[in-house]
Amino acid sequence: MSVDTSNIAKEGGGVFGWLDRRYGLTPLVEFMKHKEVPVGVHSMFWYYLGGATLFFFMMQVCTGSLLLLFYQAGESTSYESIRFITTKVPFGWLVRSMHCWSAHLMIISLVTHMFSTMMLKAYRPPREMTWVTGFILLSLALGFGFSGYLLPWNELAFFATAVGTDSMKAVPGIGDFLLQVLRGGTDVSINTLHRFFGLHVVILPLVMVGLVTAHLLVIQRQGMAPPQGHKTAPKGMRFFPDFALRDLQLWLMCLIVLASLAVFLPYGPHIPGIEWELGKKANPLAPAYPGIKPEWYFLWIYQLLKEFPAHFLGMEGSQAAVLLVGLLMGAWAMMPWLDRRAQRDEASPGFTDIGAATLIFLGFLLFKAWDIGGGGIGDKLPDPVLTARICAFWWLGIASVATALRATVLHQRYFLFTAATALQIALHGLLGMQYLAAGGIALVALVIGLLVLRSRGQAVPEVRS
Amino acid sequence: MPTNDTEPVRTRRSLLDLLLGVGFIGFAASALYPVLRYLKPMASAGPGGPLKLTADEVGKLAKEHSIITRLGTGRVLVFEDAQQNLRALDARCTHEGCTVQYVPGDSVIWCACHNGRYDLDGRVLAGPPPRPLALYGCTRDPDGSVTIQPPKKGES
Amino acid sequence: MIGLLLAALFAQTAAAAPAPAAALPKPLAALADGKHKDGTPILTQKQRDTLAALPERTIKLLSDAADSMILGSPEELAALLSLDVQPQVLDLIATDNCVLCHADPMNQKPKALFSPDPKAAGSNPLLNLRELVSDVHFRAGLSCAGCHGGKPSDDVMPKEIATRWPAEEVRHTDRSWIPEFCARCHSDTQFMRGFNPTLPTDQLAKYKTSKHGELLLEKHDNNAAQCVSCHSVHGIRSAKSRNSTVHPQKVPETCGKCHADPEHMKGYLTSAGAPLPTDQVEKYKKSVHGQALLVKGDLGAPSCTGCHGSHAAQPPEVASVSQVCRRCHAQNGMLFDSSRHKKAFEEHKWPECGQCHGHHDIQKPTVSLIGNTTDTLCGKCHAENSKDNPKCNETAKHFRTTLDEMIAGREEVSGEVEHLAEMGLDIEPVTRSLSDLDEAVTQSKAKVHSFSMSTFDAAAKPGTEALQKSRQEIGEAHNEFQFRRRGLVGAIVFMMLLVAGIGLKLRELERSRKDSDKP
Numbered sequence A: 001m002s003v004d005t006s007n008i009a010k011e012g013g014g015v016f017g018w019l020d021r022r023y024g025l026t027p028l029v030e031f032m033k034h035k036e037v038p039v040g041v042h043s044m045f046w047y048y049l050g051g052a053t054l055f056f057f058m059m060q061v062c063t064g065s066l067l068l069l070f071y072q073a074g075e076s077t078s079y080e081s082i083r084f085i086t087t088k089v090p091f092g093w094l095v096r097s098m099h100c101w102s103a104h105l106m107i108i109s110l111v112t113h114m115f116s117t118m119m120l121k122a123y124r125p126p127r128e129m130t131w132v133t134g135f136i137l138l139s140l141a142l143g144f145g146f147s148g149y150l151l152p153w154n155e156l157a158f159f160a161t162a163v164g165t166d167s168m169k170a171v172p173g174i175g176d177f178l179l180q181v182l183r184g185g186t187d188v189s190i191n192t193l194h195r196f197f198g199l200h201v202v203i204l205p206l207v208m209v210g211l212v213t214a215h216l217l218v219i220q221r222q223g224m225a226p227p228q229g230h231k232t233a234p235k236g237m238r239f240f241p242d243f244a245l246r247d248l249q250l251w252l253m254c255l256i257v258l259a260s261l262a263v264f265l266p267y268g269p270h271i272p273g274i275e276w277e278l279g280k281k282a283n284p285l286a287p288a289y290p291g292i293k294p295e296w297y298f299l300w301i302y303q304l305l306k307e308f309p310a311h312f313l314g315m316e317g318s319q320a321a322v323l324l325v326g327l328l329m330g331a332w333a334m335m336p337w338l339d340r341r342a343q344r345d346e347a348s349p350g351f352t353d354i355g356a357a358t359l360i361f362l363g364f365l366l367f368k369a370w371d372i373g374g375g376g377i378g379d380k381l382p383d384p385v386l387t388a389r390i391c392a393f394w395w396l397g398i399a400s401v402a403t404a405l406r407a408t409v410l411h412q413r414y415f416l417f418t419a420a421t422a423l424q425i426a427l428h429g430l431l432g433m434q435y436l437a438a439g440g441i442a443l444v445a446l447v448i449g450l451l452v453l454r455s456r457g458q459a460v461p462e463v464r465s
Numbered sequence B: 001m002p003t004n005d006t007e008p009v010r011t012r013r014s015l016l017d018l019l020l021g022v023g024f025i026g027f028a029a030s031a032l033y034p035v036l037r038y039l040k041p042m043a044s045a046g047p048g049g050p051l052k053l054t055a056d057e058v059g060k061l062a063k064e065h066s067i068i069t070r071l072g073t074g075r076v077l078v079f080e081d082a083q084q085n086l087r088a089l090d091a092r093c094t095h096e097g098c099t100v101q102y103v104p105g106d107s108v109i110w111c112a113c114h115n116g117r118y119d120l121d122g123r124v125l126a127g128p129p130p131r132p133l134a135l136y137g138c139t140r141d142p143d144g145s146v147t148i149q150p151p152k153k154g155e156s
Numbered sequence C: 001m002i003g004l005l006l007a008a009l010f011a012q013t014a015a016a017a018p019a020p021a022a023a024l025p026k027p028l029a030a031l032a033d034g035k036h037k038d039g040t041p042i043l044t045q046k047q048r049d050t051l052a053a054l055p056e057r058t059i060k061l062l063s064d065a066a067d068s069m070i071l072g073s074p075e076e077l078a079a080l081l082s083l084d085v086q087p088q089v090l091d092l093i094a095t096d097n098c099v100l101c102h103a104d105p106m107n108q109k110p111k112a113l114f115s116p117d118p119k120a121a122g123s124n125p126l127l128n129l130r131e132l133v134s135d136v137h138f139r140a141g142l143s144c145a146g147c148h149g150g151k152p153s154d155d156v157m158p159k160e161i162a163t164r165w166p167a168e169e170v171r172h173t174d175r176s177w178i179p180e181f182c183a184r185c186h187s188d189t190q191f192m193r194g195f196n197p198t199l200p201t202d203q204l205a206k207y208k209t210s211k212h213g214e215l216l217l218e219k220h221d222n223n224a225a226q227c228v229s230c231h232s233v234h235g236i237r238s239a240k241s242r243n244s245t246v247h248p249q250k251v252p253e254t255c256g257k258c259h260a261d262p263e264h265m266k267g268y269l270t271s272a273g274a275p276l277p278t279d280q281v282e283k284y285k286k287s288v289h290g291q292a293l294l295v296k297g298d299l300g301a302p303s304c305t306g307c308h309g310s311h312a313a314q315p316p317e318v319a320s321v322s323q324v325c326r327r328c329h330a331q332n333g334m335l336f337d338s339s340r341h342k343k344a345f346e347e348h349k350w351p352e353c354g355q356c357h358g359h360h361d362i363q364k365p366t367v368s369l370i371g372n373t374t375d376t377l378c379g380k381c382h383a384e385n386s387k388d389n390p391k392c393n394e395t396a397k398h399f400r401t402t403l404d405e406m407i408a409g410r411e412e413v414s415g416e417v418e419h420l421a422e423m424g425l426d427i428e429p430v431t432r433s434l435s436d437l438d439e440a441v442t443q444s445k446a447k448v449h450s451f452s453m454s455t456f457d458a459a460a461k462p463g464t465e466a467l468q469k470s471r472q473e474i475g476e477a478h479n480e481f482q483f484r485r486r487g488l489v490g491a492i493v494f495m496m497l498l499v500a501g502i503g504l505k506l507r508e509l510e511r512s513r514k515d516s517d518k519p
């Protein structure tokens, strides 16, 4: 883009003036001054989550760069250098624990950001690409977590990576190739570490920065999505300085939370999948031990893999599971096109319900993966039936409270998907049915419900705000 | 009176600026301090690398023919054999973990706890120890200093 | 013709069920295809597979034996195949007519039958075929004939066999012939060199000096142990084999067969004239040595033979028991020898180590033995025998308090270490100091045997220093955590100020905007 010199201010002193004369900054500043953030019926809170995610990402870049100054990838140095950083380097412990905490907080705010976008239907035209880039950013963030987990080369990471990469081979056709490329051989070895290291500190960051820029650019270009039902924002808040300063406030708060967590829980909250105690150095020849779990955001996949029998519908169980996960993710990425009502800027309570149901679906799997209520203490292995029952109690409870709130406070009337999910949980957890069988029944019930609604003509009760 | 009207506004503004300034400087300092400390190189060597004996230790070694020193979390026995070659062995007896000692007169490494004996390469000669002692690398540099290298994994 | 037809028929039915024994030579195939009266095959499928997998040479030897009818029945073949041994061992069996004949259940009365399971076969438990084929003598090619006489190739039993040993009526009631019998070979250095040059040949000489030997050879006491009592009869294995009755970990049990049996030991007295106790094995198993050997698997720890000797088994007397301990506990022995206790113990004719530590039930010594009060070993003995010498008492008290301090201090410090580690602090220095402390505790416990304050203190000093250092390091770690917390609080305060400032600034902005809107 060439600068239109005719527009460039001729006067104005100082650095800004100097720059302005050369690069024509005034239009940019004008743009910023007039850019507005819609203020609507929804709480402003949701608009800040993207900013919080960005903040955590920047923290990752900073702390990651610092770690890179001491980290030495290698069989006999990876573990030792991390140990050195956390015990010997002044404030090394802080840098590492901030890096770890910030990673988890980033995923949390990212996922929350995504769900809020989903609930508010902010993906409706013309903002489909914002959603898609956001979805890819989420996948990249997960990739960051997965590749970074191995870098300390400790026992836990080693086995979790072995298990995690192993599910790759279930990808039909190219599974074995993918697995070998990822591991740099047939087994997880130091080659894997070097690959993950390159991925974690060069390849993923490059792609990520590019995509974040794209994501931000489309947002800046289009402005933030106004609440549904309004073509333009009824009222606006100036982006600069009003919104930006508020953003800054939020960032400071995030930093306070991050630093406090890093100081008081330097090794994480001791929940499986959210801990990073260094432990023992990885020994590729040592036998695996029970209780190896991936990080929490992968746990639902891990649990889903466990729910599949050895063979399912003529496929290997794990292949079927990976296929299912792929389908779900694909559908999620295509959300803007699937939600026809939102495309026409009509209320689409069905998709709001899908969002709620998805949360319940994932939450139930997560709790199961944590063996909540299974009574596994010490050497005793948790009892899967008991786990399923207690987790079902939890999530049926949460689902009913959430539904009641949605019905009374938000005046929503569409709960079909939530009902189907709850049905599956109840059948599986309370009646002891197989997870997949319960899922099948719930799916059939859901389809019947949808057909009935459609035949009644009034597919969805319209709620306008 | 216009002056009366703007006066409190101005003081409020300057107070606010002061607040912002203090907050910002304090925040910047508390963020920069750890980073600068982190970046400042440390005196000692990197993680788990080779170990150089201190001058004190070298002196003691010359006088008493053997010393026990630390490497990482373990102990190492450094000693001088009859040919005045320096050697270094893991000092933890492989039996029950007592610290072994060098007996120059017999040219053996002796564990006092249960009378375990090793030769100068760490091989078991007698007594209950089940495994040999790990052999460390040990070199005397031209300037008289002594460097100890941890054993490679898999060779003990 | 008809036979061929029949064979073909057989082959067909056989092919329908198990694999045909087609490749086998005829005599062996006939045995392999043998059937019970009800028509079911005698060899199981697994045994057939074993047979089919045997190398040609073994097959040939077996077939030859079958041809000469010494390998006489399908049942015997089944028994041999069920042993699951390497083909080389089967080769040995196949060329040994004694075994072949005596392992054929169709041909031998139970009394003389070697069977893989004597109990089921109703034969003598000593005639265990499984044991026999793993016997070190058998494997070395000595065969039955080596002891019983005759030759493995004999088709009929020669007269000579009955003549080597005392007559049947005598040889079981007076076993004093056995040691000499084994010694024919085992004391012959020339002979033994051909088998195992490192094996000693002095067992008989030693045995003669042992209590067992004295009883058996001089008093003809049949209760006394001889070679086979410990080494077994037909299943003798090298002491290195884990299945051997004389493997270090099996020794306590083997000795206990007699020594833990009150019935067996009735009437035997100690040198002091008391009845010989039978609880030694029980005690030993609970002792520090028993635990090390049997539970931890430390083969360096002494079993019964470690102190009493094996072939020359004797109770170590007062003079020698402490020498026995010194074989391993050399340092403590030397310290004791140069201590003032040495003379006193000699005067009282006390066994040195055992006097305080016990014998069969030696426990890991704890500090509770030491002290000047009468509930401690030192205090009690000194009150009784040493007129409560105040100087000694003071030394004992000093030992105790110093050790107690170190041990309690360690406990206290290590309790904090975990907590500190959880808070993310560097605990490496403390762990180091603690390991120094442990070393010093071990050393100073050993130095107690010098019964000299200065020697003890020299060893204890690094310990107390290490303890002090570890305390200091704990303190430093606490300070470090304090520092972190304070730093955090400081930073939070500044950030809060900034947040508040920005908030005020925003309000200010809005107000000024409203002001400028008004006019």
Ligand code: FES
Residues within 6 Å of the ligand: B093, B094, B095, B096, B097, B098, B111, B112, B113, B114, B115, B116, B127, B128, B129
């Ligand atoms: S500890 Fe060294 S010999 Fe027992």
